[in-house]
Amino acid sequence: MFKYLKRALHEKNSEKAPDKFQVRVSHGTLLDQETEQQIRSRTSRGLLHFLERLPTPPETEGLQIFDLGGLVDSNVHYFLSQRGGRLYAVDLLDRVDAQHARLPQWKFDDLAALRFVDEYLSFQTAMFDAVLVWDVLHFLDAALLRQIVAKLARIVRPGGSILCFFHDQPKGAKVPLCRYTIEAANSLKATTRSQRPVPVTLSNRDLEALFQDFKSVQFFLSQDSLRELVVVR
């Protein structure tokens, strides 16, 4: 707990925090007083396996990574400074929310999902060596989820890998939507962006069926009810 407090104070001091900065620590979770965001560190075996599959310098020439959760400064530096290559990014959920904000009653059917995928995931076949999906897929409607997974099967090169997280909660349960920052090869910092309801229940069997066009799916269970998957094309 003291380690969290010390790290938080150091980070805040370097950001020139206001004088009245306070940190509330509860059950190992840091609460940023300014933004009311929960921040927690979590061990991630899925991340470790995902990173182990990536080439290391000097073989990272031409490495192309895609981040569907938007960009986080630390992750940009982790990949580009340490490994090189090119990093693509789109905040997929942000785009979905923008669509719903424009048309509140509108829902993704197959045709709408196809159009969305064509607009935001228009890339060449077998272009990416790795894709970071985080927990984005679990917050998508069924039609959009199917289309995006089908698109990933086309744009990830054979042997390339995808890291994705799925919550263990049933449909309708509210779970935290997090922004994940890589702290180390086996450690992530999860910053809660918002609480969102899970639109669909996905069992392990459902996930295996979802990724049936891929070569393999490896499951890593964690203590915080988050299933980590490393999917290999």
Place this chain on the structure above:
Amino acid sequence: MQPAAVPSGAQREPKTMVPPLNARPAPKAAASSARNGTRIGNSISIKGDIIGDEDIYLDGIIEGAIKLESHTLTIGPNGNVQADVSARSVILLGNLKGNVRASGHVEIRRTGSFEGDILASRIIMEDGAGFRGSIDITKPKKAQVVPSRNKPVPVHQTTATPPKPNA
């Protein structure tokens, strides 16, 4: 109307400009770059190429191309730019859609939103910044080793053997 003559040694008072309604104030740090270069306000709309040899602070609507090879481009919080940019550094507080080529760093602040490809030596992104596109980090070129003229060149001595007489 001619401005009034100002006595030598006295400073002319700056004109007070009233910003349009709903305009967001520029952060002090970013606006400071405007003091050293050119500032394009939020009521200005430009369609065309901007080529310059000084820092530029853009807070208006720009469509075209921007070339500031060895200077800094700052896009203010009200800036809405659709252009390919070539500069030393780019600081984004508003919206930029286009490709960016920077010999220095690209900084996307919390209020900034970017869509396009970035080629830069360093990128800084604040939490909350919008991004859609790709990032390529340019690596510094390795310095080529040039042999010094003063450095003595080793002389290889060989023992010459006399040719054998023909039999």
